Amino acid sequence: MIKKVCFHRALHKLLALVSLISGSAMPVCAQTPLKREIIVGSNFDSFNFAGPAQALSLAYRADINPQFTLELDGYGYSRFGSGAGRGGLSLTYSPTRRTSATVGGSAGPSNPVAARGESFAEINHGIDVSEKGLIRGVEVDYRQGWLWFQNSQVAVFSPGVIFYMPGDCMLLVRVYQSRTDWKSLQSANWTTGASARLIVPLSAHLTGDVFYANGAENLTFADQVGRFSARTYGGGARYRIGSHEIGTHIYYQNRTLGQTQTTVSLGYAYRF
Template identity: 30%
Template sequence: MHEGESGSRIARFKGRQNSPKGRTIAVPRILRKPEPGWCALAALCLVMMFSARIHGQEVASDWQSDARRFAEVQNWDAAMRVVDGVLRKAPQDVEAKTWRARILLWSGHIVESEREFRLLARAAPQDPDLRLGLASALGREERWKEGLRELDAAVEVDQKRADLHAARGRALRALGRMDDARQEFVTALQQEPASEESRAGLLSVRAEPKHELRLGTDTNLFNFAGTYQGEWVSLTSHWKEHWGTSFAGNFYQRNATIAGKFIASATGRSKRWGGLTLGGASAHDVGIIPETEAFYSYDRGWRIGESGFLRGAGAALEERWYWFTAARILTLNGTATFYLPREWTWSLSLLGARSRFSSTAAEWRPSGTTRLGFPLAARGERRLSGNVFFAAGTENFAIVDQVGRFSAQSYGGGFKFQFTRRQDVTAYAAYQKRTQDRTQTSFGFSYGIHF
């Protein structure tokens, strides 16, 4: 390059620097094109950082998926092992602690679940999910007032969650505040119209029928005597939550003879103490049914859980006196009922009867009955259920010539069909084999109206 050319080029470059259009800016070294080795190192660091983050998310997602899968099939031990494994590695993992409290609740360990949820809610009072979990545990213990306070706090944090309003509606319903419960379920449906849970809750707080009028007929066929026919009508009323009444009229037809009796009883009930019933009957006996009757019964139920084999249990004790023209009968009857999954029930009744006739000494006779109830079909409000039973030593104390005269084994079953919310029909049939080669075949129907 010649000296003149070099000088002219430098002059032109300096001129471009000084002119606004041609001015160039010096590029810092760090912003210049990096060396290929540095590019590879930076890319490797970024890949490692993002892969670690994604791996952590996948691990968290994996254990929650495993716990959820085991919980869906009610394998609580396996679900708890998954969660405990996470907590051994990360003792302060709030999500794992929450899962542990949930599994304890679902598996029926209510007290432990309440303790876990309470500790979590105390540490994070603004978390509505933890408040909801604690309220669920308290509800399972029927501590609805405490649970309602937790739900109130949860709704204050997030007023737009339908599940919180639905849970609050259930607590209010359990406390008997039906109007408030109805409003909560309506609010939940407004926020989530597709919620079946909220819709079912709203249906559950409709005004329940207080009265049941039932009409029935019974037929007894014997291989040693004429047919017995009976008709009856009853009216059962639940006036308030804590008390109710029952009235019934029974009519017996034996050949050309007709007998009848009137039965009345009153029941007082407490959620804490159970129910006590007192009653009696007076009859136009014509020598074939008791002249008078008196009885009392006590019953109580217990809720055990919603996840185990035994969901609940009930017990009832009844003592009844019968005064016939020529006999005195005292019966003591104890019944235990067990509530099983899928609406199955099993009951066992044991009865001791003390018979005393004018010409004989008093004598005790035992008998027992077992019954299994089960659902058959359901569609909307329509429900069909059935039952089968077996009895040994059962005696019919309502008819004078069947008292203390025989021992027997009975087999039978029945069904109940609820075809609307306010109407149902029942039917039964039984076969009884007695001593002396005597048999009895019985069947009956009834129709109930709820209003």
């Protein structure tokens, strides 16, 4: 049981930290790309069936020119009595203000609690819809990632849509399809799920959001392969003033077999 939990906790961290880093700035169609940015993130997990776990991330992003952006990042993990680390980079190409494509990857020493390698690709495009309607704009994107562990490899296919609404509100909807290939098994395991996040500005500097996920979305905040099923509820806030932004979120997950998990995340971004 612990080995299975370790595997999927590592996968959830990878996807969650990538999401944190790529989502800490507004999408391409919403604002001008940042010149430089430093992001620090941390996650703290507690379970009713295992010991606590932690993860740390550090990323530096900089525009090479108006069309290319380079990002360097590193991750550290501590869970279930083991530690791991990994470093990576990604490159984003933005031919227009509304369109971008990103490729990247990371690698680290082989270990029992985190992926030894990762690669991913993403493309998105923004579209204006209406100046007065409920939906002012739409951004569609597609992500695909591959992760390599000691005893398995995972492919994640994830289309998503962002709806831009009045008052700078946003609704993010994403569907996940993942394939896990275990070295000890002859067949692959497929899982499916979805998630939604509503973002609402509360003041000039404060933004709040609520989150819900079900099924294979639990790859972002859960251990769900085949026999596990879970629902995740969460929310948080970001406070931005000048070049600084701090954020905190909490997620609660209720799984089958009476298992629960609580995740608290903290983040800080400095843009210059």
